[in-house]
Amino acid sequence: MIRLGLNCVSRLRRGALAMGEDVTFGCNRLFASMAEEDRARLSPSLVLRAMPRGAVLFHPGDTVDAVHFPCSAMVSLVAVMAGGETAGTELIGAEGAVGSLMSARPLPAIAQAVVQVSGDVLTLPAEALERAFARSAPLRDHFARYADCLLAQFLQSIACNRRHGLEQRLPGWLLSMRERLGEDEVAMTQERLAQMLGVQRTTVTALALELQRQDVIRYKRGRIRILDSGALAGKSCGCQALVRGHYDRIVPGLYRA
Numbered sequence: 001m002i003r004l005g006l007n008c009v010s011r012l013r014r015g016a017l018a019m020g021e022d023v024t025f026g027c028n029r030l031f032a033s034m035a036e037e038d039r040a041r042l043s044p045s046l047v048l049r050a051m052p053r054g055a056v057l058f059h060p061g062d063t064v065d066a067v068h069f070p071c072s073a074m075v076s077l078v079a080v081m082a083g084g085e086t087a088g089t090e091l092i093g094a095e096g097a098v099g100s101l102m103s104a105r106p107l108p109a110i111a112q113a114v115v116q117v118s119g120d121v122l123t124l125p126a127e128a129l130e131r132a133f134a135r136s137a138p139l140r141d142h143f144a145r146y147a148d149c150l151l152a153q154f155l156q157s158i159a160c161n162r163r164h165g166l167e168q169r170l171p172g173w174l175l176s177m178r179e180r181l182g183e184d185e186v187a188m189t190q191e192r193l194a195q196m197l198g199v200q201r202t203t204v205t206a207l208a209l210e211l212q213r214q215d216v217i218r219y220k221r222g223r224i225r226i227l228d229s230g231a232l233a234g235k236s237c238g239c240q241a242l243v244r245g246h247y248d249r250i251v252p253g254l255y256r257a
């Protein structure tokens with residue numbers, strides 16, 4: 001198993017808050033689970049930034065020249081249609097990364113990367129990852145394994161959206177957030193939640209009220225608190241559990257906080 005927690009605490013530059021200031025923080029698990037020599041090679045190039053909700057890391061068509069590793073933040077990849085409509089897809093948190101993951105070189109983005117839950121994000125220039133890939137086969141394998149997990153997550157999500165109703169998808173989605181954040185509460189407005197799940201806000205509101213009436217969740221001032229995770233698991237379709245199982249087989253220790 002990968003050792004996380006205190007083993008991955010590093011002192012790095014904090015970027016957008018105060019350049020040059022050293023800070024201590026708990027790492028992103030994808031970064032923390034690299035081999036020690038790979039982490040040592042990449043750490044000097046990392047910058048830690050506090051990102052507000054709604055911040056855009058890149059737009060469709062932008063040349064993406066960095067990898068972003070969410071720490072306490074969660075980022076979604078938002079698809080933009082030809083007519084300009086948008087639809088949020090999967091949330092990516094401390095278990096993963098977005099950006100120049102596999103190419104490790106500047107390439108245009110097809111989606112928009114938006115911060116959905118505010119928090120810290122580590123940013124690594126793609127050229128630093130490209131240099132490290134050239135020197136470390138285990139590092140390339142580590143990223144390939146994560147890319148496999150991310151693909152599985154997206155495939156399962158597509159099938160789930162087609163086959164399962166919101167009354168099953170919302171409980172699974174909330175459990176997935178809880179597992180990856182390691183917290184029972186998350187800041188998420190009903191509007192953003194509806195966008196993520198591809199439904200009308202009023203539909204989310206009605207279901208959230210019903211779950212609240214059953215004392216399964218509490219929704220207050222844009223914050224969702226899970227009161228009964230067992231009840232949520234019983235209501236969910238199980239797609240999130242399949243995704244979690246795949247992560248656990250391919251890169252143990254990555255998915256769950």
Ligand SMILES: [Zn+2]
Nearest residue numbers: 160164237239
């Ligand atoms: Zn499902």
